[in-house]
Amino acid sequence: MAQRQIQQNIHPAIKTKLPSIKRYKHIYIDFPTWWMQPLMIIHTLFDRYNFRGKTIVPFTTSMSTPMLYIRQMAQPYNATVLNGYRYTGSNTGLRNWLQGLNLIK
Numbered sequence: 001m002a003q004r005q006i007q008q009n010i011h012p013a014i015k016t017k018l019p020s021i022k023r024y025k026h027i028y029i030d031f032p033t034w035w036m037q038p039l040m041i042i043h044t045l046f047d048r049y050n051f052r053g054k055t056i057v058p059f060t061t062s063m064s065t066p067m068l069y070i071r072q073m074a075q076p077y078n079a080t081v082l083n084g085y086r087y088t089g090s091n092t093g094l095r096n097w098l099q100g101l102n103l104i105k
Contacts, residue, residue, distance in 0.1 A: 005040040009075065012033045012041050018048060028068065033062035037069045049090070051077040057103065059085040059094075 005012060021027055028039045029045070031038045038060070058078050067084035074081045085097045098104045 002034045002039065006035050006037065007047075011044040011047055014041070014044055014048065017049070021051075021054070022029050023051055026057055027051065028057045028059070030059050031066070033066050036068045038065065042070075043073060044047070046073040051079040053077075054080070055080040055082060057082050057101070059087050059097075061087050094096075 029042065031042050038090070051074055054077070055071060056074055058067055058081065060066060069082065071081045082101055085094065087094055094105070
C-alpha cells in the first residue's frame with residue numbers, strides 16, 4: 001500500500017480531528033522511512049496544517065535521507081527545518097541531539 005501511495009502521489013486522508021498547532025513554535029515530526037521517503041501521511045500533514053513561522057524538528061526511525069522531503073514540504077510555508085535525526089533506540093543519542101539543537105537542557 002505504501003509503495004502504491006508513493007508511486008501515485010496519494011496523500012491519504014486523516015480520519016480523526018487534528019489538534020491545533022497555533023500555540024506551538026516547535027513541531028516534532030517522527031516517522032518511519034519507506035522507499036527512502038517519509039510516509040505519505042506526512043505529506044497529508046503538510047496539506048492540512050499551516051507551518052508558517054514554525055520550526056520543524058524531524059526525526060526518523062529508519063534513515064536520514066527523507067529530511068530532503070521534509071524541507072521540500074516545509075518550503076511553501078517558509079518554515080525552519082532543523083537538522084534531522086535517525087533514532088536508533090539510543091535515548092542518550094536522542095537527548096544529545098535535542099541538547100545540541102538547544103531544545104532541551
